[in-house]
Amino acid sequence: MLTRRDFLMATAALSAITGPALVGNWSRAAAQQALTEEDLLATKDFGNVTLVHITDIHAQMKPLYFREPSINLGVGEVKGKPPHVTGADFLKLYNIEPGSPHAYALTSEDFVALANTYGKMGGLDRVSTVIKRIRADRGDDNVLLLDGGDTWQGSYTAQQTAGQDMVEVMNALQPDAMTGHWEFTYGADRVKELVESLPFSFLGGNIYDAEWNEPAFEAWKMYDKGGVKVAVIGQAFPYTPIANPRWMFPNWSFGIREEDVVKNVEEARSEGADVVVLLSHNGFDVDRKLASRVQGIDVILTGHTHDALPEPVIVDGTLVIASGSNAKFVSQVDLDVRDGKVQGYQYRLIPIFSDVITPDAEMTALIDKVRAPYEKELGRVIGHTSSLLYRRGNFNGTFDDLFCQALLEEREADISLSPGFRWGTSLVPGQDITVEDLHNACAMTYPSAYRSMMSGKMLKDIIEDVADNLFNTDPYYQQGGDMVRIGGMGYTIDVNAAMGSRISGMTLLKTGEAIDPAREYAVAGWASVNEATEGPAIWDVVEGYLAKHPEVAIEENRSVVVKA
Amino acid sequence: MTMTRRQALGFGAAAAAFAVTGFRALPAMASAEDADKMVMDFTGGKAPESGKIMLNTPEIAENGNTVPVSVEVESAMEGDDLVDSVLILADGNPNPAVATFHFTAMSGSAAATTRIRLAKTQNVIAVAKMKDGSVYMDKKQVKVTIGGCGG
Numbered sequence: 001m002l003t004r005r006d007f008l009m010a011t012a013a014l015s016a017i018t019g020p021a022l023v024g025n026w027s028r029a030a031a032q033q034a035l036t037e038e039d040l041l042a043t044k045d046f047g048n049v050t051l052v053h054i055t056d057i058h059a060q061m062k063p064l065y066f067r068e069p070s071i072n073l074g075v076g077e078v079k080g081k082p083p084h085v086t087g088a089d090f091l092k093l094y095n096i097e098p099g100s101p102h103a104y105a106l107t108s109e110d111f112v113a114l115a116n117t118y119g120k121m122g123g124l125d126r127v128s129t130v131i132k133r134i135r136a137d138r139g140d141d142n143v144l145l146l147d148g149g150d151t152w153q154g155s156y157t158a159q160q161t162a163g164q165d166m167v168e169v170m171n172a173l174q175p176d177a178m179t180g181h182w183e184f185t186y187g188a189d190r191v192k193e194l195v196e197s198l199p200f201s202f203l204g205g206n207i208y209d210a211e212w213n214e215p216a217f218e219a220w221k222m223y224d225k226g227g228v229k230v231a232v233i234g235q236a237f238p239y240t241p242i243a244n245p246r247w248m249f250p251n252w253s254f255g256i257r258e259e260d261v262v263k264n265v266e267e268a269r270s271e272g273a274d275v276v277v278l279l280s281h282n283g284f285d286v287d288r289k290l291a292s293r294v295q296g297i298d299v300i301l302t303g304h305t306h307d308a309l310p311e312p313v314i315v316d317g318t319l320v321i322a323s324g325s326n327a328k329f330v331s332q333v334d335l336d337v338r339d340g341k342v343q344g345y346q347y348r349l350i351p352i353f354s355d356v357i358t359p360d361a362e363m364t365a366l367i368d369k370v371r372a373p374y375e376k377e378l379g380r381v382i383g384h385t386s387s388l389l390y391r392r393g394n395f396n397g398t399f400d401d402l403f404c405q406a407l408l409e410e411r412e413a414d415i416s417l418s419p420g421f422r423w424g425t426s427l428v429p430g431q432d433i434t435v436e437d438l439h440n441a442c443a444m445t446y447p448s449a450y451r452s453m454m455s456g457k458m459l460k461d462i463i464e465d466v467a468d469n470l471f472n473t474d475p476y477y478q479q480g481g482d483m484v485r486i487g488g489m490g491y492t493i494d495v496n497a498a499m500g501s502r503i504s505g506m507t508l509l510k511t512g513e514a515i516d517p518a519r520e521y522a523v524a525g526w527a528s529v530n531e532a533t534e535g536p537a538i539w540d541v542v543e544g545y546l547a548k549h550p551e552v553a554i555e556e557n558r559s560v561v562v563k564a
Numbered sequence: 565m566t567m568t569r570r571q572a573l574g575f576g577a578a579a580a581a582f583a584v585t586g587f588r589a590l591p592a593m594a595s596a597e598d599a600d601k602m603v604m605d606f607t608g609g610k611a612p613e614s615g616k617i618m619l620n621t622p623e624i625a626e627n628g629n630t631v632p633v634s635v636e637v638e639s640a641m642e643g644d645d646l647v648d649s650v651l652i653l654a655d656g657n658p659n660p661a662v663a664t665f666h667f668t669a670m671s672g673s674a675a676a677t678t679r680i681r682l683a684k685t686q687n688v689i690a691v692a693k694m695k696d697g698s699v700y701m702d703k704k705q706v707k708v709t710i711g712g713c714g715g
Binding site for chain 2: 213238239241242246253254255256259461462465466468469472474476477479499
């Protein structure tokens with residue numbers, strides 16, 4: 001476990017080389033119990049180029065609750081290192097006062113009480129205010145706005161418009177570039193259509209034409225900002241065709257393709273780049289490893305794993321910046337670039353407290369406009385919860401428990417499976433459950449809820465496979481989701497064991513009997529990546545369940561035993 | 565409702581192939597020792613050094629039935645600095661032998677690309693034999709996964 005002391009020393013060592021780091025400023029701000037807009041937005045003038053990063057918005061335009069994970073285990077070399085630090089340990093590591101606004105924004109500690117105190121976060125109209133302020137303070141010509149992807153998917157309205165609503169709203173923020181992941185689940189034709197419509201670049205150096213084995217997207221672009229040449233290299237989610245349905249974009253191949261990152265960095269430097277930025281959807285651990293192996297990248301703006309860290313993690317001089325998800329945060333990286341290189345940096349992770357930051361009225365109007373055709377359906381109440389409903393966390397979340405319960409009952413299954421996505425918003429006790437809330441947890445283009453017979457052995461093989469995608473000690477073999485959530489079955493997992501031997505004690509909960517490898521069980525699930533999967537859409541399954549059980553109360557899930 | 569097992573499997577097109585070939589013992593499944601023996605046969609008993617040869621594979625296969633593999637050997641490809649041949653093996657396939665590429669000075673560079681089928685997670689091995697008799701090896705693990713739960 002990295003201690004705070006070690007961490008500070010690591011940061012200070014870099015600051016000695018590159019100029020002032022912001023260590024200390026964060027903790028002072030964090031200690032304040034009350035925040036004003038000025039506290040959140042005021043910045044010290046520093047450097048000559050500013051990178052603004054937002055990522056994994058998952059089509060969330062309106063303020064929301066999003067509970068950060070209470071369990072986010074790291075394995076191998078990254079065990080106990082950020083972002084694999086949660087709850088009270090996180091507060092201690094970053095010297096954040098428990099109960100403070102930043103404790104609420106960054107951890108799951110006392111989430112319900114603090115949600116009631118500090119309110120919802122995010123909202124792209126608030127984000128717009130922040131970005132306009134940064135552009136005004138820093139000078140429009142000195143700012144690059146970079147979107148890390150997973151922008152167009154994750155809401156009812158994004159689903160209905162196949163991403164069009166998000167494209168319109170994001171265009172109003174005027175990004176300079178984006179990359180992608182869930183964008184591809186709209187299918188190749190729709191992606192091409194939307195990408196061609198963008199007034200900025202969609203970058204992805206690791207996306208290839210599968211047939212001809214040649215680059216399918218623009219890999220990188222040079223920007224002239226305040227007299228500084230900034231190269232931005234795009235890196236889409238490397239395992240899109242594995243984690244999502246490959247048949248939807250059969251002609252595109254992805255992968256980490258580290259050698260291409262190296263090549264693009266060299267190309268950018270040889271064309272005179274003073275600063276090289278990787279706009280990445282690799283996931284945090286993949287980017288940390290990449291930073292340790294590829295020379296010449298100044299800043300990695302990472303995404304995919306939804307981590308929000310108040311300070312950069314510095315790997316061999318590369319700043320790795322994690323800006324959270326759901327428009328809950330915006331990152332501002334001010335760089336002092338002179339004599340062709342980065343001399344120093346100043347970093348702020350800006351939490352978007354929706355009750356503190358004034359919405360940008362123009363953006364509010366645009367968001368209202370794109371939502372207007374759907375507003376009535378979005379607000380339709382389909383249930384009520386007396387429990388906190390959330391998804392994020394390695395093993396289970398109460399929102400998934402609701403999904404798993406609905407699948408068991410509505411599909412008359414022994415066991416249910418719900419994918420370990422990291423998107424999906426939270427509801428606090430006492431809230432109505434609306435159509436919008438339900439779709440925030442499942443809006444996607446392959447929603448069919450299948451029912452199938454599977455042997456106990458096949459179930460184990462599947463769970464072992466997913467566990468290895470999450471807990472392989474080599475980050476390059478990780479896919480970045482959380483564990484598949486399981487209803488009707490308990491198990492024990494040893495995250496540090498080898499592939500194939502992490503899972504034990506599989507138990508059918510309704511009988512208390514051990515799962516028999518040879519027996520067939522009725523299994524219901526959703527989000528199959530197979531083409532032509534049959535079954536009702538998951539939102540219809542859950543809505544059907546809620547019609548019979550409109551009052552949701554979910555006990556803490558004790559069916560997964562974790563050895564870490 | 566009728567649904568085939570393959571259609572209903574929630575975790576990817578590769579799942580069916582994975583479950584069948586990955587976890588049921590096939591009688592002819594090669595071991596890593598068989599691959600080692602093939603390397604030794606190729607090098608004439610000489611233990612290969614690392615370096616000079618670069619094998620490029622995806623870390624995780626998008627489709628185990630057709631995995632792109634490329635190999636490149638550092639060589640001037642003239643005079644004494646020549647690559648004779650490159651052997652590619654997949655040490656977990658029923659038959660580990662994938663390909664042998666032969667080069668001459670006329671080749672210009674010692675690089676080759678092919679697509680291979682991988683039955684399960686395993687190592688892909690590339691060995692280069694130089695004209696002067698020296699041998700070099702590179703090895704990469706390629707994971708064949710069910711997929712479908714990331715994100």
